[in-house]
Amino acid sequence: MSEVVKLLGAWPSPFVIRARIALNIKSVEYEFIEETFGKRSELLLKSNPVNKQIPVLIHGDKSIPESMLIVQYIDEAWSSAGPPILPSLPFDRAIARFWPTYIDDKWFPALKSIVLGLDTEPTEEKLKKVREGLALLEDAFNKISKGKDFFGGDQIGYIDIGFGSFLAWLKLVEETEGVNLVDETTTPSLAKWVPKFCEHDAVKDVLPPIEKLIGFSKLLRSNVDLVINPK
């Protein structure tokens, strides 16, 4: 496992952040190759010809697409290099795998729609959906963490990575919309989890600063077509 490791990505992408956190947990050294917004490099098209999206992990002569599949790959390829990312029991593994699919398919679209300023429905409706998802995640945290710091117990695990990768974007929406989404009243367990996750050694240097993200979100809003239908 001494082959060169490269990650094709972009600093604002929550999906790319997932791969970076997993690499950090396993102490894997890697070259971070950033794509230019609105373009696709030859390397990206060559290494992920089917869906042409970041992130792509390049390990030696192998290319792995899809953020949570990359996280699982890292967990399996460097199984002895750091704490496990997925739990060990089959049922716990299934539940861990479930939540990021929920987050990506059902929860994130509402948050993304707010960030992009799409006029699909009133912002209040979107915020309601974001809050409903957070209530489910609060409940899931209480069941899964068993009183410990993280979804993964004493260590950051698969759900922590899948959800935590969106925290900078969640904070951005809190700031730009002037609302509280994660707080001690409505989501007390997540409110305790957020700073512990953000300050974790594997995370703190890859979550983007909020000011920088606000600037980037303006670029996104003025190029919505490119975000929805990338070239």
Added chain:
Amino acid sequence: MSEVVKLLGAWPSPFVIRARIALNIKSVEYEFIEETFGKRSELLLKSNPVNKQIPVLIHGDKSIPESMLIVQYIDEAWSSAGPPILPSLPFDRAIARFWPTYIDDKWFPALKSIVLGLDTEPTEEKLKKVREGLALLEDAFNKISKGKDFFGGDQIGYIDIGFGSFLAWLKLVEETEGVNLVDETTTPSLAKWVPKFCEHDAVKDVLPPIEKLIGFSKLLRSNVDLVINPK
């Protein structure tokens, strides 16, 4: 692992078929509990409260949602009960996990749109998308199967299950639209794979007969709202 196994499903669902094939590969006895079309049972709402969809695997007091997560759970929970469903090497596992995500997110929507008769775009455009996906899957088969019978090599594996579960629906579209989609000219490897997959012991009794499926597709077409926005 002697707890009672139940599967909440419905015979026409490709997603339910995936779970049934995996249970058959591992020779797991299970009770098949069928949901009524257009309704959601109390048991479904209780065992899958987040996304309220079939299939749900109930194993003792545990409930597992999401078809491909159920397949992985079955592979892990009954690891010694039959041939492995996922390959053993991390990279092969990542690629195996990738293709069903491609199939579900990018390929199936066009096929589903034809079955439901949605007027989002002309049928010719949808068929073009279905064919483009099949060309990618033909290419993937040639790379992954290494000259053997299945994506999984000598045995049915994770991609076989993820893709093969749609074969009855693909056949239905071929019949109703009067077109060839998998054939010896355009997708020769898939054309050889289809009968081997359909006649496999773990598969042959769970793929629905085409006549029965044509009848069901008429029920779907006359209740499109219920399919798109289930109650």
